[in-house]
Amino acid sequence: MRFITLCVRTLAVSESNFISAAEHAGETFVLNLGPQHPATHGVLRVKLTMDGEYITRAEPVPGYIHRMHEKMGENRNYAQFLPNTSRIDYLSAMHYTHAFVGVVERAAKLEVPPRAEYIRVITSELNRISSHLVWFGAFLLDLGGFTPLLYAFDDREKILDLLEGITGSRLTYCYYRFGGVCNDIDDEFIRGTRAFLEEMRPRLKLYRELVTDNIILRKRLIDIGPISAELCRKYGATGPVIRGAGVPYDVRRSEPYSVYPELDFVVPTHAEGDCMARYLVRMEEMGQSLRIIEQALDRLPEGPVLGKAPKTVKLPPGDYCYAVEAARGRFMVRVISDGKEIPYRVKLRAPSFSNLSLFEEASQGMMLPDALAVMGSLDLVIPDIDR
Amino acid sequence: MKHSPRQIIDGFWSLLTGMRITLGQFFKPTVTVQYPHESLKMPTRFRGHIVFVRDPETGKSLCIACKACEKACPSDCIVVDGIKREGEKRKSVTDFKLDFTKCSLCGSCVEVCPTDALEFSRAYNLASVSKEQFHCIDLVKRLEQE
Ligand code: SF4
Ligand code: SF4
Numbered sequence: 001m002r003f004i005t006l007c008v009r010t011l012a013v014s015e016s017n018f019i020s021a022a023e024h025a026g027e028t029f030v031l032n033l034g035p036q037h038p039a040t041h042g043v044l045r046v047k048l049t050m051d052g053e054y055i056t057r058a059e060p061v062p063g064y065i066h067r068m069h070e071k072m073g074e075n076r077n078y079a080q081f082l083p084n085t086s087r088i089d090y091l092s093a094m095h096y097t098h099a100f101v102g103v104v105e106r107a108a109k110l111e112v113p114p115r116a117e118y119i120r121v122i123t124s125e126l127n128r129i130s131s132h133l134v135w136f137g138a139f140l141l142d143l144g145g146f147t148p149l150l151y152a153f154d155d156r157e158k159i160l161d162l163l164e165g166i167t168g169s170r171l172t173y174c175y176y177r178f179g180g181v182c183n184d185i186d187d188e189f190i191r192g193t194r195a196f197l198e199e200m201r202p203r204l205k206l207y208r209e210l211v212t213d214n215i216i217l218r219k220r221l222i223d224i225g226p227i228s229a230e231l232c233r234k235y236g237a238t239g240p241v242i243r244g245a246g247v248p249y250d251v252r253r254s255e256p257y258s259v260y261p262e263l264d265f266v267v268p269t270h271a272e273g274d275c276m277a278r279y280l281v282r283m284e285e286m287g288q289s290l291r292i293i294e295q296a297l298d299r300l301p302e303g304p305v306l307g308k309a310p311k312t313v314k315l316p317p318g319d320y321c322y323a324v325e326a327a328r329g330r331f332m333v334r335v336i337s338d339g340k341e342i343p344y345r346v347k348l349r350a351p352s353f354s355n356l357s358l359f360e361e362a363s364q365g366m367m368l369p370d371a372l373a374v375m376g377s378l379d380l381v382i383p384d385i386d387r
Numbered sequence: 388m389k390h391s392p393r394q395i396i397d398g399f400w401s402l403l404t405g406m407r408i409t410l411g412q413f414f415k416p417t418v419t420v421q422y423p424h425e426s427l428k429m430p431t432r433f434r435g436h437i438v439f440v441r442d443p444e445t446g447k448s449l450c451i452a453c454k455a456c457e458k459a460c461p462s463d464c465i466v467v468d469g470i471k472r473e474g475e476k477r478k479s480v481t482d483f484k485l486d487f488t489k490c491s492l493c494g495s496c497v498e499v500c501p502t503d504a505l506e507f508s509r510a511y512n513l514a515s516v517s518k519e520q521f522h523c524i525d526l527v528k529r530l531e532q533e
Contacts, residue, residue: 080495082461087491151412165430168430172491174491174494213401
């Protein structure tokens with residue numbers, strides 16, 4: 001099986017050399033993938049130069065939903081920028097807010113009560129599972145399987161209900177505050193989360209049986225779209241993309257933040273680097289997130305959830321960074337302060353942007369349906385790319 | 388490409404597993420809520436647009452028109468005005484307009500209010516054909532009408 005695909009790939013590669021000649025001879029055509037395309041999940045446009053079924057060049061054209069988040073950061077105070085962070089990548093709002101409150105807490109040296117840190121970890125990991133579930137459904141939709149989406153959204157709905165109960169919103173949470181979180185979690189949430197943990201484990205098994213072991217999926221993903229660790233380094237790809245290339249890079253471990261060092265979890269990696277590896281990394285991550293939530297619930301200390309924070313936050317002049325592991329990879333906020341109420345500069349390092357950048361090189365000489373599988377396996381969120 | 392017998396068996400097995408799981412789900416209870424006919428109750432912390440809290444004693448708003456919410460709002464959705472009536476210690480609100488088209492439901496206004504005069508409503512069936520309906524929600528009038 002592997003041998004056959006290898007042959008096909010060698011063929012494709014040798015053909016890709018030939019293709020440039022075809023391009024030269026004007027025998028190629030341009031195909032617009034997007035800006036409105038079901039497989040780009042938003043408004044991303046990829047300009048594909050095609051030679052028949054094969055891609056000779058893929059040029060991503062981002063920017064269709066650029067909302068100037070970085071610029072908005074420069075004209076409002078720190079607290080006012082907080083709701084923006086959850087709109088950058090709407091699927092992992094908790095992580096993004098975490099990075100922003102993290103950078104302010106680090107710069108202003110604010111204490112965060114331990115209970116708040118645990119609550120942050122619990123909600124962040126719930127958010128990670130819900131984000132991966134959306135990816136799972138949408139990715140399989142790209143590949144032509146409709147049913148898994150309905151299973152995934154059934155589970156995701158439970159997470160959204162839980163988070164809605166404590167934060168008040170279902171997607172763009174604005175729950176973290178400088179120095180803690182805005183509401184304490186109640187018994188209902190804890191009970192609900194424990195019940196969810198119980199329900200989710202058999203569901204992950206169900207996904208494995210129904211989807212992961214399915215021969216159609218395996219044939220669509222195994223040995224398709226190899227992305228090497230070298231390529232990831234070149235473009236700064238992080239998250240499940242680099243872990244799917246065998247590099248155990250996870251911000252929760254390599255630059256520990258919050259209470260992650262106290263928790264026991266493994267960073268799943270797969271060395272193959274193909275679409276299947278990235279798929280498996282995300283599926284295993286959901287299991288690990290369940291483990292993290294369980295431990296955090298067991299250790300949840302009593303106490304306040306919001307530490308002391310000044311009414312108007314002013315950071316001492318300087319340059320501050322804080323990175324978190326969002327669902328799509330490393331998200332970092334860099335704030336440059338000149339001592340005023342309003343930041344001088346807010347730089348957002350979004351994982352999807354780097355993950356998209358490698359698509360051009362990775363999709364060279366690939367068949368179009370395979371390229372869509374690669375794009376799906378990168379788990380792009382377009383507002384995150386454009387910011 | 389010729390298929391090996393192994394692949395054919397694998398294919399059949401995948402099919403059977405899929406069928407088994409689908410059939411199992413068939414007998415599980417329905418999770419869908421038939422929305423317009425039945426609707427869910429919103430949790431107590433649900434964030435709808437902001438509304439005034441009624442003072443249980445006077446039946447009026449608790450707002451003292453301090454404009455803290457106006458300043459805190461990241462999107463400039465709030466315009467407050469108030470006057471100081473004679474014989475009263477604090478100012479009272481005469482005008483409170485919310486531009487809900489710009490509101491991000493962040494909750495800054497609710498948190499910053501010194502008298503806890505604001506809360507989130509549980510209204511979520513918010514749809515309209517004209518933007519005027521949300522452009523300028525008059526909270527003072529709303530409280531009077533309730
Ligand atoms: S919820 Fe936020 S955006 Fe909406 S009015 Fe209040 S402060 Fe402004
Ligand atoms: S912060 Fe509260 S009291 Fe002050 S103007 Fe706003 S609603 Fe009124």
